[in-house]
Amino acid sequence: MSAVATVPTTEQYCTFWVSGLFFGVAVEEVQEVLRLQPMTPVPRADEAVTGLINLRGQIVTAVDMRVRLGLPPRADDEDPMNVIVRSRGEVVSLLVDDIGDVIDTAGVDAQPAPSNMPREVQDVLRGVCPLPDAILLVLDADRAVDVATAPDTTGGTP
Amino acid sequence: MDDDAEIIAEFLVESHENLDQLDRDLVELEQQPDSRDRLSSIFRTIHTIKGTSGFLAFNRLEQLTHVGETLLSRLRDGEAVMTPAIAEALLSMVDTVRALLDVIERTSSDADPSVDVAPVVAVIEDLLAGREPSSGGAAEEPVVSPAASSAAPPDLAPDPAPDPAPDPVLAPEPAPVPASHPEPHPAPHPEPEVHAEDGAERRSRVDSSVRVDVDLLDDLVDLVGELVLTRNQLIQRSLASDDLELVRASQRLDLVASELQESVMKTRMQPIGQVWSKMPRVVRDLSHQLGREVELVMEGHETELDRSLLEAVKDPLTHLVRNSLDHGIEPPDVRAAAGKPAKGTLSLRAYHESGQVVVEIADDGKGIDPEKIAAVALERGVVTRDQLARMDGREVLGLIFRPGFSTASAVSNISGRGVGMDVVRTNIERIGGSVDVVSEPGRGTTTRVRIPLTLAIIPALVVGEGAERYAIPQANLVELVRIEGEDLERQVEDLAGAPVLRLRGQLLPLVPLAGVLEDGGLPGDEALTVVVLQSDDVRFGLCVSTVHDTQEIVVKPIGRQLKGLAMYAGATIMGDGRVALILDVAGIAATAGVGATQAEVVDLKAGAADDRTALLVLEVADGRRAALPLAAVARLEEFERDRIERSGTAEVVQYRDGILPLVRLASAIGLPDTSDRSDQVSVVVHETGATGGAVGIVIDKVLDVVEVEVSASQVGRRAGVTGSAVVQDRVTDLVDLAAVVARSGVSA
Incomplete structure (x- = not known):
């Protein structure tokens, strides 16, 4: 009920949605959030690597x-966020699909990811926080x- | 306490720099013992160290430098003459000072007993007292020598601290003073002079330069890189604008940014002399140790390059110098017997050439014998006999850079102790440089190291493929070739799916960039743009869709998600703010499987199978197969049938300003000739020996290039055919090249 002051730093999460799933990344790990940026594709890179962006010279x-x-691909008319x-x-x-608020999970303990979630998703989770109105997947x-990093290990682009 | 630590740190940095200078000065002094400038400079250095060590209460360091200073002041004032013994003593003093400084760096105190100053002090005191040190060195000390001790104290006067706490160890020093105190000061003038000089020197050094943290400089370089990119974007915008003020302001920005960039890059530039300052000492010590007489000549020590690169080339250059002394320059008697001056010359030369720094290490020693290199390389399994046969002289010399190669028959402690030439090459190549060797047996060896000026900003050629741009480092660029229309058909061949370009008589493997990036083939039917690239010993042509322009790019690292992709060296930001990838030429060569890398891989797979041969498989006489060793094929040509003319009974064509005799392969190996059926005849050009003579072997067509283990059988042996073998599941005649060439009347 009332928030128990534990270690506050790890309980603030920057949240976002990916294909209907509600994810959170610890705020200390997030540098900033940007709209879609011009992107340079990297041929032969892993499929998940969409490209390179110029972030103030970096x-x-x-x-x-x-x-x-x-997860299923994004519709063509939907611009992702960075x-x-x-x-x-x-860096x-x-x-991701959309950005949510920064939320505080104080008082809600993280649990292991449910075992019936897809392997790929479970693998990148620290745990899940069942909040009153949503379930936060801690990334x-x-x-x-x-x-x-090695090319040609996965299917890649034909 | 922290203040102290900071002062000590400053002191260490300054002293180390001074010691490098000192080494060089002392060695030069040995050659020209009467150079007052050198002496003054050495004296000043030791004096400075002594002063500061007294101030910081490093007593042992002070004691050591004090006796050294006394000896030096005597040399400077002409009261003592430079002898080998004195030189040795001074050098060992410098070494001990260095050791003490290291101790201070570790422990903030000079009390560590592992460095013993007493022996050196004793030797110098012996020299000062006119006694022979332990042995050798006929140090003839003038009788007036004790006077120098009395001359020394005025020297110390301006010193901040040494005197108040008279060190007990100094006790023996003052002893001789009373003995000769009436002696007038022999040379009063140099003293104040030196002090004035000393003061001026110090002031100018302190006032005109600042020590800056290297990280700060690196940050500056990054920021300037960004500024340059922002400027580029702004200029592109302003060009499209009607606002005159904006245009003017952005042009000014353009200028200022360029100058700023240049200045900031300069802050990181340091003269190569900094690395070289250690060389005289290295050469001196080594030549004494090895019994060589060597004169070191250094040119262009003011040549500047980026400090990170300087750091990286230090060890390789030292190794090359050591190598020259150890393996290059012969002992004096051997040199005399060969009619050379007993004293060898080792020259270091540095200069700028087309955006690179070139450092040459040349000796006039015995040179490198390619045959010996070849023999050793074979023996150690560095190459196979087959590979060796295909190498020219330069490539054979290049074998010394292969891992596992070292000609030092006995492992000396100078070179050949693990840090081989392969490490030298690896280290130089890591910073984008290259190294090659030319040698003339009996006359000497020259090693040439090329290093980029800087790593941060490089000139690059920007090419386009698909919708994207890619940057190719100019250092790898050889030339640009555009082939259009008919030339395309004549000059580009397809050898079993591998496109090659005939470029001035050489066959150049072609790699389509589209194929490296996606799965595409050669672009376009009408024209082909080929960027000829060179990386190590590999040369190939990269086919691109468009060539934009050359520009200076700022090299930026790419994330580890992309580290496995060998074809990218990094990324950069273009004028419009978009990211472009920088291509890694060596990586592309490896990915596309062109050049030496592939041959090596094949060899590894084949294990001990050294008798694999690359064969050019041909079709003759309406479907019969024949094969020639690929190594014997210089070029493939096609001629119009009506270009064939007759000279006597022989068929010839005019070819490259000469006459190329033709041999019909089919007739030469006893088969019916069918090569005349089309309007074009296919010809394999075989060059006979070094004389440049060539023979054209007329065939029906080229089928393939294969690398196979040939198990030849005597079946089918006849004139012009050595036998036959099964190649690609088909019986194939192995052509007796010598016999075929003989038919043309050209001597093989």
Whole structure:
């Protein structure tokens, strides 16, 4: 009921939607949120790598969360948003459908991801927080941006 | 406490720089013992270290530099003459000072007993007292020598601290002073002079330069890179604008940004002399150790390059210098016997050439014998006999850069101890440089190292493929070739699915960029734009859709999601703010499987099967198959049938300003000739020996190039055919090239 003050830093999440799923990334890991940016595709890269964007002179790799998580592709007329996260010293953009608020999960304990969720989604989760009005999937940014580095290991583009 | 630490850190940085200078000065001094400038400079350096060490209470360091200074002041004042013993003592003093500084760096104190100053101090004191040190060195000290001790104290006067706490170790020093105190000061003038100079020097150094953290400089470079990109965007916009003020302002911005960029890049530039300052000492020590006589000549030490690169080339250059001394320059007696001056010359030369820094390390030693290199390379399994046969002289010399190669028959402690030439090459290539060797047996060896000026901003050619642009580093660019219309059919051949271009008589493998990026083939039917690229020993043509222009690009790293893609070296931002990928030429060569890399891979797979041969498979006499070793094929040509003329009984064509004799392969190997059926005749050009003579072998058509293990059988052996083999499941005649060539009347 009343919020129990625990470690506050890990309980604030920047939230977003991907194919109807409600995700959150710890606010300390998020650098900023941007509208769709001009993008340069990278031939032969992993399918989930949509391209490179110029973030004030820094080259940032954009990873489409729908592709990364094996979810159905976005409709052509829907522009994704960039959630810019810091991961292991690099800055990476997660392409998501829409941005939500920054929310505080204080008092709600994270649980392991339900075992019937798709493997690809479970693999990138730290856990799930059943909030009163939604279920927050807590994303592990490091794992989310970890896409295959070797070419031709997956199907790739024909 | 922190203040102290900071002062000590400053002191260490300054002292290390000074010591490098000192090494060089001392070695030069040995050659021209009467150079007062050198002496003054050395004296100043030691004096400075002594002063500061006294101030910071590094007693042992002070004690050491004090005796050294005394000896130096005597040399400077002409009271003592430079002898090998003195030089040795001074150098060992410098070494001990360096060791002490290292100790100070680690422990913030010079009390570590692992560095012993006493022996060096004793040697110098012996020299000062006119006694022979331990052995050798006929140090003839003038009788007036003690006077120098009395001359020394005025020297110390301006020093901040040394005197108040008379070190007990200094006790033996003052002893001789009373003995000769009436002696008038022999040379009073140089003293104040030196001090004035000293002061001026220090002031100018302190006032005109600032120490800046390298990270800060790196940040500046990044920021300027961004500024340049923003400027480019702004200019593109302003060009389309009617606002005159805006246009004018952006043009000014353009200028200022360019100058700023240049200046900031310059802040990171440092003269290569900084690396070279260690060389005289290295050469001196090594030549003594190896019993060589070597004169070191250095040219262009003011040539500047980016500091990160400087750092990276330090070790490779030192290694190359060591190599020259160890393997290059012979001992004096051997040199004399060969009619060369006993003293060898090692020259270091640095200069700028087309946006790169070139460093040459040349010696006049015994040179490298390609045959010996070849033999060793074979013995150590670096190459196969077959690969060797295909190499020219330059490539054979290049073998010394292969891993696992080292000619040092005995592992000396100078070179050949693990840090091989392959490491040298790897390190140079890592920073985008290259290294090659030319050598003339008996005359000497020259190693040429090419290094880019800077890594951050490079000139690049921008090409277009699909909707995107790609940047190719200019350093890899050889030339641009555009082939249109009829030339396209004549010059571009398809060898079993592998496109090749005839470029001035050479066959150049073609790699379509579209195929590297997506699964596309050669673009367009009407025209082909080929960017000829070179990386290491691999040369190939990259076919692109469009060529934009050349520009300076700022190299930016790409994320680890893309690290596995060998064809990209990084990314950059174009004038319009969009990202463009930078192509990695070596990576493309490897991905596309052109050049040496592939041959090596094949060899590895084949294991010990050294007798694999690349064959050109031909069709003759209406469907019969024959094969020639690919190594014997210089070019493939097609001629109009009516260009064939007769000279006597022989058929010839006019070819490249000469006459090419033709041999009909079918007739030469006893088969009915059918090569005349079409209007075009296919000809394999075989070059005979080094004389440049060539023979055209007329065939029906080229079928394929295969690499196979030939198990030849005697079946079918006849004139012009050595036997037959099964190639690609078909019986194929192996052509006896010598016999066929002989039919043309050209001597093989």
